[in-house]
Amino acid sequence: MTVAPSDLRAGRFAPSPSGGLHVGNLRTALLAWLFARSSGRRFLLRVEDLDRARAGAEAVQLRDLAAIGLDWDGEVVRQTERGAHYDDAIARLTAAGLTYECFCTRREIQEAPSAPHAPQGAYPGTCRSLTEAQRARRRAERPAAIRLRAGVTEWAVTDVLHGRYAGIVDDFVLRRNDGVVAYNLAVVVDDAAQGIDQVVRGDDLLPSTPRQAYLAGLLGVRVPEYAHVPLVLNRAGRRLAKRDGAVTLAGLAAVGVPAREVAGRLLASLGLPEDLHAALAAFPGVLASGALPREPWVLDPAELSRRRPREMSS
Template sequence: MTITPGADYIGRFAPSPTGELHQGSLLTAVASWLDARQHHGQWLVRMEDLDPPREQPGAAEAILRALEAHGLEWDGEVMYQSEHHDAYQACLDELARRELIYPCNCNRQRLQSLTAYDGHCLQHPPASGPVALRVKTPASGEDELCFDDLLQGRQCQQLRSEVGDFVLRRKDGLYAYQLAVVVDDIAQGITHVLRGCDLLDSTPRQLWLFRLLQAPAPQFGHLPVVVNPEGQKLSKQTFAAPLQAVQASHNLWLALHRLQLQPPPELRGADCQTLLAWGLNHWHRGAVAALRSLPESSVP
């Protein structure tokens, strides 16, 4: 299978090395790879290694080996967020220069009582101690931020009461996901993002930051997440089993089935290249449009 990627479509898969890939993360990787390749686009891999306390030693390398074992080849060099702290700080410095961020020392107990941050520390600046940095949203009115999701349709959040003044750098000094993902999407020229529905509520925050940075935002599409019998998203926290390379063909067949593409039974046991080639010919976004979750047990 020979594919010549172009520059009109640049997608990405951005796992966090908190554990190995599982069936849920493979579904996202396969869907984003198929969408990029079907549009003759680039498919980049970015390692979101911003939170050392949560990272698992060797997980990043295991993730890359798993992608290779399943035939999911990426374009260019893998980006590691841990190597881009200077870019995140430069963005914070620019937002500070424009007076678009402010320090916050609210504790977790207070924050848990809020739907969206209420601007307390903007009105009462902390005098000392460790602080997070928050970005400002409009102080008055209920302006909506809306976008058309490639899979989930029209999505809207109120900037003040739902998006709120969200954190760009944490109290412990670590850069927040919302900041890093936007800075990196801009740097890599990302045009399309297919990722799990668990990140759907984060998208308006990222779109707000794209707007403040006067940068074009990608088109977002949010895929259904695979859930266990208790209805929990597959993850390290819910003890999702890591993928086994020796079962790569079976894993891909399951992913194509969960993506509602209905691979024929005779494809069971086919090699990864054959399965991905079949997937390229049959992938369409409408197959999973509007689906939010997929039971892990839904595959025969």
């Protein structure tokens, strides 16, 4: 089924173990696998468990990914085991004068006037120029977060599906004041360490990508090829959630829809054959032709949970 991989190239799927994967997550996982395998890349799994881990969720997620036919290379990597790597990256940035302590609360940030010429939504730079005396006084009041001292306000990336995309780069948080490393730092460090040169993920993460690409440059690591794929939405135009009904493999199995059939329907929604082997063979042509969907898949979960006639699902 797979093309012989290159050890120098890899794609990945990186879920947060906060609960079961719904069909939107599984559709993104299928796409990440297809992008990687069709281009001869390794396909890696990373559990992003720094902040939202639920007991037992990782095992269920891995089982669900295998149930829809996905395989992966090597051991699963967990972010909670990689703290020293994040510390090293922040230390390197600090030694280069590219970080500073921030004591702002969310409310203070929301109420602060924007810095001159700063893009809307950017951190206003409240703590950027504090004196040592001011920092010492604030440290006595609350712990500090660590922010990047950015040298630009905007950065552009190129996305396989979206083309050129320019977005805000502000003095974003690298480590929160509770000691937890921020996603934007962790994902850059982890992708570089794992040799990830292709990132396929939901397009809700596209706005944060310029920050990550800019940070990769500061750390001297490779900026991956990006492909931000459309989400699955319910009929109200919102992202799928448990309240929508049977949208996980467990929920669908309970109403008689097996994992293999779920995978087939997800592949069909992408304009691909419903068999994973056939979908892998067809994927390069579908991608090259521009036929891969760019818009969200609006799904009525009630339709998904209806079992197909035997002759249609065989």
